[in-house]
Amino acid sequence: MKNRLKAIFALLVLAAALWALQARHGSLPPLATFLDPVNGFWRNNAASDAIPETLSIAGLRGQVTVVWDDRHVPHIFAANEDDLYRAQGYLTARDRLWQMDFLSRYAGGRLAEVIGPRVLEMDLLQRRLGMTWGAENFLKGIAGDAAMRRILTAYCNGVNAYVDALKPAAYPVEYKILGYAPSRWTPFDIALLLKYMAWDLTGYGNELGLTRTRQAAGEAVIDALFPFFAPFQDPVIPAGTAWAPAPSPPVPSRNGAARPGAGPVAAADPFGEPVGSNNWVVAGKKTKSGFPILCDDPHLQLTLPSIWYEVQLSAPGLNVRGVSLPGAPGVVIGFNEKIAWGVTNAGSDVLDFFQLRFRDSRQREYAWGETWRPLTWRREEIRVRGNKTVVENVPYTHLGPLPFAASRPGRPDWIPEGAAMRWTGHDASAILDALYRLNRARGYEDFKAAIAGFDCPAQNFAYAGSDGRIAIWHNGKFPLRARGQGRYLLDGSDPQSEWAGWVPMDRVPHSEDPERGFVSSANQSPTGDAYPYYLGWDYGTFERGRRINELLETATGISGADMARMQGDALSLRARTILPRLLAILNTAPLTAVERERAEGLARWDFVHRAESTEPTVFSRFFVELYKAIWDDDLERGGKLFLAPKADVTMDLILGDAGSPFFDDAATPEKESLADIVVRAFRRALALLQEERGAFSPRWRWGQANPVVIGHLGRIPGLGAPALAVSGGRGVINAASGGHGPSWRMVVELGPGVKAWGSLPGGAAGNPGSRFYDDGVRDWAAGRAVELLFLRSAAEAHPRIAARTSLRGKR
Amino acid sequence: MIIAIQAVLILILEIGLQSWLWVAGVPLAFAMAAPVSSARACGRGAAAGGLSWLLAGLYLYLTSGRIIAGRMAVMFGIGAGRGWLLVLLTGLLGALVAAVAAWAGSALRAALRGAHPSPQA
Numbered sequence: 001m002k003n004r005l006k007a008i009f010a011l012l013v014l015a016a017a018l019w020a021l022q023a024r025h026g027s028l029p030p031l032a033t034f035l036d037p038v039n040g041f042w043r044n045n046a047a048s049d050a051i052p053e054t055l056s057i058a059g060l061r062g063q064v065t066v067v068w069d070d071r072h073v074p075h076i077f078a079a080n081e082d083d084l085y086r087a088q089g090y091l092t093a094r095d096r097l098w099q100m101d102f103l104s105r106y107a108g109g110r111l112a113e114v115i116g117p118r119v120l121e122m123d124l125l126q127r128r129l130g131m132t133w134g135a136e137n138f139l140k141g142i143a144g145d146a147a148m149r150r151i152l153t154a155y156c157n158g159v160n161a162y163v164d165a166l167k168p169a170a171y172p173v174e175y176k177i178l179g180y181a182p183s184r185w186t187p188f189d190i191a192l193l194l195k196y197m198a199w200d201l202t203g204y205g206n207e208l209g210l211t212r213t214r215q216a217a218g219e220a221v222i223d224a225l226f227p228f229f230a231p232f233q234d235p236v237i238p239a240g241t242a243w244a245p246a247p248s249p250p251v252p253s254r255n256g257a258a259r260p261g262a263g264p265v266a267a268a269d270p271f272g273e274p275v276g277s278n279n280w281v282v283a284g285k286k287t288k289s290g291f292p293i294l295c296d297d298p299h300l301q302l303t304l305p306s307i308w309y310e311v312q313l314s315a316p317g318l319n320v321r322g323v324s325l326p327g328a329p330g331v332v333i334g335f336n337e338k339i340a341w342g343v344t345n346a347g348s349d350v351l352d353f354f355q356l357r358f359r360d361s362r363q364r365e366y367a368w369g370e371t372w373r374p375l376t377w378r379r380e381e382i383r384v385r386g387n388k389t390v391v392e393n394v395p396y397t398h399l400g401p402l403p404f405a406a407s408r409p410g411r412p413d414w415i416p417e418g419a420a421m422r423w424t425g426h427d428a429s430a431i432l433d434a435l436y437r438l439n440r441a442r443g444y445e446d447f448k449a450a451i452a453g454f455d456c457p458a459q460n461f462a463y464a465g466s467d468g469r470i471a472i473w474h475n476g477k478f479p480l481r482a483r484g485q486g487r488y489l490l491d492g493s494d495p496q497s498e499w500a501g502w503v504p505m506d507r508v509p510h511s512e513d514p515e516r517g518f519v520s521s522a523n524q525s526p527t528g529d530a531y532p533y534y535l536g537w538d539y540g541t542f543e544r545g546r547r548i549n550e551l552l553e554t555a556t557g558i559s560g561a562d563m564a565r566m567q568g569d570a571l572s573l574r575a576r577t578i579l580p581r582l583l584a585i586l587n588t589a590p591l592t593a594v595e596r597e598r599a600e601g602l603a604r605w606d607f608v609h610r611a612e613s614t615e616p617t618v619f620s621r622f623f624v625e626l627y628k629a630i631w632d633d634d635l636e637r638g639g640k641l642f643l644a645p646k647a648d649v650t651m652d653l654i655l656g657d658a659g660s661p662f663f664d665d666a667a668t669p670e671k672e673s674l675a676d677i678v679v680r681a682f683r684r685a686l687a688l689l690q691e692e693r694g695a696f697s698p699r700w701r702w703g704q705a706n707p708v709v710i711g712h713l714g715r716i717p718g719l720g721a722p723a724l725a726v727s728g729g730r731g732v733i734n735a736a737s738g739g740h741g742p743s744w745r746m747v748v749e750l751g752p753g754v755k756a757w758g759s760l761p762g763g764a765a766g767n768p769g770s771r772f773y774d775d776g777v778r779d780w781a782a783g784r785a786v787e788l789l790f791l792r793s794a795a796e797a798h799p800r801i802a803a804r805t806s807l808r809g810k811r
Numbered sequence: 812m813i814i815a816i817q818a819v820l821i822l823i824l825e826i827g828l829q830s831w832l833w834v835a836g837v838p839l840a841f842a843m844a845a846p847v848s849s850a851r852a853c854g855r856g857a858a859a860g861g862l863s864w865l866l867a868g869l870y871l872y873l874t875s876g877r878i879i880a881g882r883m884a885v886m887f888g889i890g891a892g893r894g895w896l897l898v899l900l901t902g903l904l905g906a907l908v909a910a911v912a913a914w915a916g917s918a919l920r921a922a923l924r925g926a927h928p929s930p931q932a
Contacts, residue, residue, distance in 0.1 A: 007922035010915035017911050018835060021904075032908065035901045036831035037867035038822065041883055042901070045875035168829055173879065177886070718885030769879030 029177045044173040044769045051803040057090050058161045060809035065794035066091065068802045071786070072764040072772035075312035075321075077794035082154045084315040085329045087807055089158025089185070092309055092326050096766040097162070097182055098172035099305045100327035102714060104189040107196035108132050112390075113383040114180040120384055121410040127380040128394050130401035131199065134426040135191035141428025148433055152187040155329040159185035161810075173768060174714055180385075185327070193327045194432070198425035200300070201345045201457035206538055207353045208416045209643030211258040211488040217640035225645040228484070229529050231652035232542035232577070234549050236460055236474055236521040237509045239528030246507065246532035249500035251482040256355030256419070256489035256497075264413035270627040270647040276540050276735055277344035278567070278742075279462040280520035280548055281470040283513065287558045291751035292464035295563045296333055296342020297742035299735050303713040304720055304774055306762030307743045308332075312791065313439065320439040321756070321790045323744050326766075330435040333746060335756060335790075338442045339465045340748035344521045346458035346474055349536030352499075353419040354399055354492030363405050366397060366420075367493035373398060399498070400426050420492055422499065424456040424477050431455060444469045444512075451475045452505045460521035466750040472519035474509040474526035474535075477502055483534040503533045518552040520545065522733075541648040543573040543731040560749045564757050567745050568783030569733040570609040575619050578651050579607070582622070582678055589679045598686055598696070609732055611703030611725040614696070620706070620729070621689055623647075626681035633666040647731075702729070708736045710761055710777065712768075719768045721761075724781040734783065745785060757785035817841050817859030821909075822867060834860045834905050835912035842916025843923075852917040853910045860909020865902025872898050 021032035034040045051068050062079040064087045069075065074091050078084035093100070105111045109126030111119040126132075142148045163182050175182060206226075214222050233239075277298040284290045300307055308323035313331060322334015333342050359365040365372040375395040382390045395402040397420040404411045405418060430453030437450035444465055451461050451473060458476020463469070479486070479499035490497040509526040511519050523540030551566055579602060586599045598618055605615035627650055634641040653660045654674065663674045672680075693699045703725025712719035728734030728741070735741060745759040761780040765772035779786060789800050817837050824833035838856030845852060872880055872895065880894025889896050 003918070003922040003924075007915070007918040010918035014835065014839070014911050014915040017908065018832065021908065022831070032831050032834075032904060035864075035868075035897070035904050036825070036834070037864055037871055037901055038825035039829060039831055041879060042868055042871040042876055045871055045879050046877075047875040716886060717888075718882040767879075768882050769876065771878065773878075 024179050030179060034176055039169040041173050041176055043169050044176070044767055046770055048765070048767050049770050049772060052805055053803075054806045054808060055090075056810045057086065057158065057807055058164070058810045059086060059157050060807060064807035066805040066807060067791060067794055067796075068805070069789040069798075070800045070802050071310075071775065072770075072802070073310040073312070073789070074764075075314070075789070075791050075794075077314045077791075079315070081315050081318075082150065084313055084318075085151050085154040086158035086161070088311065088313060088324070088329055089155040089160075090162050090807075091158075091311075092324070093159040093162040093185070095764060096305055096309055096326040097159075097166075098174040099713060099766050100159075100185070100189070100193070101182055102174070103196055104192045104327065107192040107199075108135065108189075109380070109382060112385065114178060114385060116385040117387050120382065120390060123382050124390075124392055125403075125410055125412070127382065127392055128401060128403040129199070129203070130394070130396075130403075130421065130423075130426055131192065131195050132380065133378060133396075133401065134195045134198075134423075135188055137426060137428050138191040138194065139187055141430070142432070145433065148436070149187075151329050151436065152190060152432075155190070156185045156187060159327075172766060174716065174719075177716060178714070190328050190432075193325060194429070195425060197325065198457045201459075202350050202425060203423070205349070205351050205353065205414060206643050207487070207489045208258055208414055209264050211256070212264070212642035213640065214488060215258060216642070221640070225641070225649055226537070226643065227649070228537045229525060230539065230541065230646065230648045232546065232648050233525045233539075234542060234546045235525040235527050236472060236519075236545070237511050237527045237531075238514070238516075239530075241511070241527065241530070243527075243531050244507075248532070249480050249482050249485075250496055252485055252490065252494055252497040254491050254494060256353075256491040258355070258489055259417055264642055269644060270624055270650065276523045276544070278520070278522045278544055278548060278733055278735075279342040279344045279460065279472075280518060280552060281462045281464045281472070282552060282555070282558050282563075283470050283517040284468050286517045286552075286556055287749070289559075289749055289751055291466065291749060292468060292470050293558060293560060293563050293750070294335070294340040294342055294462055294464035294470075294748045295567060295746065296344075296462065297567050297745040298333065298343060298345075299741055300743040301739055302708070302710040302741050302743060302761050304710055304762050304768070305713060305766035306760050306764075306776075308760065310758075310760065310764060310788075312789075314791075314794075318440050319792070321788060322746070323760075328432070330432065331439050332435060333744065334439075335746075335748045335750075335754060336439065336441070337466070337754055339444075339447055339463065340750060340754070340756075341438060341447065341464075342462045342746060343459040344462075345523055346460055346476055346526065347523050347536065347539045348458050348474070348476065348478055348526065349486055349538065350424040350456060350458060350476065350479065352422050352479070352486035352490055353416050354397075354422065354490045354497060355416065355419045356397065356402065356492040358418075363395075368398075369493070369495045375402065397492070399492070416489055419489060424479070427455070427477070429455050443467055444471065447471075448473075460523075460526070462519060462521065464748065464750050466752070466754065469513055470519055471512040472510060472521060474521075475505075476508070478508065478533065478535050479503075481534050484537075485534065487537060503535070507533065509535075516553065518549075520548045520552065522548055541574075541646055541731065544733055544735065547571060547573050547733055560747050560755060560757055563747045564745070564785040565783070567733065567742070567747070567785075568727065570727045570729065572607050572609055572616070572619075572729070572732050574623070574647065574651070574731050575605070575607040575616075578623070578654060579605075579619065581655055582626070582682075585675045585678045586682060589675070591679075591682075594696070595683065595686060599682070609702055609727060609729040611727045612701055614698075614700040614702070616702040616729065617689065617700050617705040618685065620702075621685040622682050625685040625688070626678060629665065629677040629681045629684075630662055634662065639666070701725070703727070706737060708741055708781065709739050710774075711739060721774050721777050724777070726781050727783065736781075742780075745780070746788075747785060754790060756788040756790060758788045759783075759785045813841070813845070814855055814858045814862065817855065818863035818866075821859065821863040834864065835908050838909040838913040839916035839919075842913040843920045846920075847917075849914060849917040849921070852913045856913025856916075857906040857910035860912075861902045861906025864905025865898065868898045868901035
């Protein structure tokens with residue numbers, strides 16, 4: 001009896017131990033399954049870098065050869081398109097499966113299913129924003145396009161061939177940490193990824209802040225602080241360009257009024273530009289080779305695994321090289337033997353909010369013209385790990401979703417209550433077909449035909465061809481609106497408030513082979529005031545665009561290396577524009593010896609944000625404090641601004657309107673002048689820096705004070721890169737700062753033998769245990785570009801080829 | 812010898828059947844089969860489980876696992892550059908699980924023997 005009891009007790013202890021060791025505790029992975037050397041994290045090691053000689057993929061019809069270069073980039077050569085995209089899907093999954101899965105889950109509001117209730121609000125927001133509805137519309141839109149469906153199917157089949165053969169021991173480490181299994185990939189996942197990118201680039205708005213500001217401060221303040229055409233701008237299409245007139249749609253009879261209530265809370269951020277990008281093309285007459293050179297560096301939130309997956313795709317009629325979006329077929333930014341293209345975010349307004357008037361408090365019908373229209377409801381089910389499934393019925397109008405009928409937790413403060421969304425990203429889209437055609441374009445006409453389908457997110461498409469042509473298109477599906485329509489909340493009961501159609505694709509701003517020999521964009525205004533269509537008003541500030549143009553205007557005999565260097569340019573036009581005025585004020589101020597020393601340092605500074613310089617740290621903090629000194633009192637409770645004016649408007653006030661009432665600090669009884677707040681801001685900046693970084697020392701260096709941090713996509717500690725000291729910053733060409741920066745740098749020199757250089761802040765692999773996970777980070781931080789291998793055939797020999805893999809169908 | 816056999820068997824079964832539970836299953840079975848004291852069974856189990864996981868972890872660490880171990884050490888809060896500690900932790904955990912399993916196996920053997928005494932007893 002005693003032995004039996006002892007045995008039962010021992011078995012219970014064993015069972016409890018086994019249970020405890022394979023259960024998750026908080027955010028920690030299950031200890032035993034995770035440390036198990038056979039199936040746990042140890043298997044996610046660098047052995048994955050070894051390249052197999054052959055791979056079997058279910059469904060392949062012919063032989064596919066993959067040539068791997070020394071950066072682990074696959075160059076895929078297939079005999080037909082089906083095999084090509086199947087192989088692309090398989091190889092992308094092999095390197096980036098968890099990243100694809102995570103982003104699709106995020107976009108579609110399905111993260112709680114694998115992470116649990118702590119991300120439920122995030123999921124709910126995605127559902128309320130209509131991301132799944134948009135993805136469904138995308139798929140409906142291509143339902144009749146057999147070729148596109150075939151490509152999506154081939155790509156998904158490739159991914160699933162990998163997923164189906166994957167054993168738990170080989171799961172990417174993030175699955176092991178988070179404790180879930182990969183699921184099969186579908187065209188719906190691809191659609192969600194596209195919606196994610198579209199929202200990332202166009203999903204923002206100032207309607208609520210501007211409407212409240214107008215209600216509180218009046219139209220004159222709006223005109224002064226939030227102009228249609230911001231100061232210092234050098235637009236994408238040069239001002240002075242002649243445009244054919246266009247009929248303007250009728251001006252809506254009334255705008256919507258914001259509902260009573262607080263907010264939005266506008267933070268005084270002098271940068272306020274979370275995403276941005278640069279691209280430019282120089283014509284052959286300015287280059288050493290006589291052929292155009294195209295450059296592109298899209299700025300996004302930097303993460304590991306890298307946002308982009310480099311690839312070369314080759315099949316009959318196609319040989320393209322560049323970066324792909326992991327999880328979607330084709331190349332997004334790249335080049336082939338004839339053309340190169342690159343994009344920056346257009347920034348034009350393709351999202352409007354329409355304030356609704358409900359028939360009664362039940363909020364089931366809303367006014368539209370002389371009638372009442374019923375809301376429809378979309379049932380969204382969110383599975384929550386360890387909890388019950390949450391059902392959310394999201395109301396929809398004929399315009400789109402009504403994300404927040406009433407105030408509730410999780411509402412971003414820029415999204416108004418009781419307002420319906422109209423967003424081009426919800427519409428059917430030809431974006432994948434556009435990329436398909438772009439990858440195959442043989443010249444400028446092909447390029448134009450291709451980008452006509454690139455609807456949302458609108459982009460500045462730069463073009464260079466081996467035929468010598470260059471161009472830039474501010475391209476996308478832009479609503480046809482009267483000037484300023486959609487700047488404020490629109491009145492949802494007024495049918496005239498609605499978009500009247502679309503700006504014709506051949507009338508979007510563009511420039512072809514301009515006399516000055518270059519085209520460029522950096523998220524600034526697309527045109528001057530004379531352009532006949534209204535596209536928006538909230539564009540990037542002037543600094544990067546002007547700097548690019550001033551460098552290109554004088555440059556001649558340009559080489560690819562020159563352009564790669566220019567992508568690393570760190571001169572601040574903001575500092576060059578405003579600092580002399582600020583120093584003139586400081587010169588007459590009674591400063592302490594230490595303060596005087598810092599001011600003299602700024603006077604000697606050449607405005608370059610070098611990692612090893614201290615002046616950028618002082619200037620940047622000085623400007624931030626000055627900006628806050630000007631605007632904080634107007635933005636805080638009781639102030640009349642609900643949207644922070646941008647740095648360009650602020651600089652314009654400082655330079656041109658020293659007597660502006662905005663310089664007075666409303667929180668004090670005294671009346672401050674510009675000089676008062678400049679001196680105060682300078683002292684405060686130095687005091688704060690001293691508090692944070694100690695007395696003036698190398699710790700004040702820009703690279704230390706403003707490190708670039710490339711974190712893990714899922715914010716898992718240890719899977720990001722160490723903090724980097726980079727010569728760059730927001731508002732300079734090399735716009736690397738904090739967690740943002742150039743997500744890919746590319747320089748392409750066209751000609752009979754196209755040559756290209758690139759840099760990725762990460763690497764090809766998604767496995768944190770691989771040496772190719774972050775092998776590009778050091779070069780990227782130093783501004784070095786490597787030549788991008790571009791092969792003409794699978795058999796081509798090159799010293800940088802690491803290995804070849806033969807892909808075959810499974811018997 | 813018996814320890815080595817157990818250790819090898821643990822690894823073979825884990826690889827073949829894709830489950831970490833064999834680090835418990837094998838010592839449990841061996842302890843049930845071996846007429847030794849509970850303490851001895853525990854020791855054998857701990858040595859077999861610990862060795863199998865320690866050596867497998869060490870092998871992977873030395874050949875291809877330094878990067879991932881370093882990152883995991885940061886994740887666990889052990890500190891950057893201390894990935895090797897995870898090798899020890901892996902061995903320790905293997906030993907612990909196997910020891911408890913062997914103890915349970917030994918107790919089970921004692922209970923079963925009491926219930927059905929063998930003819931030789």
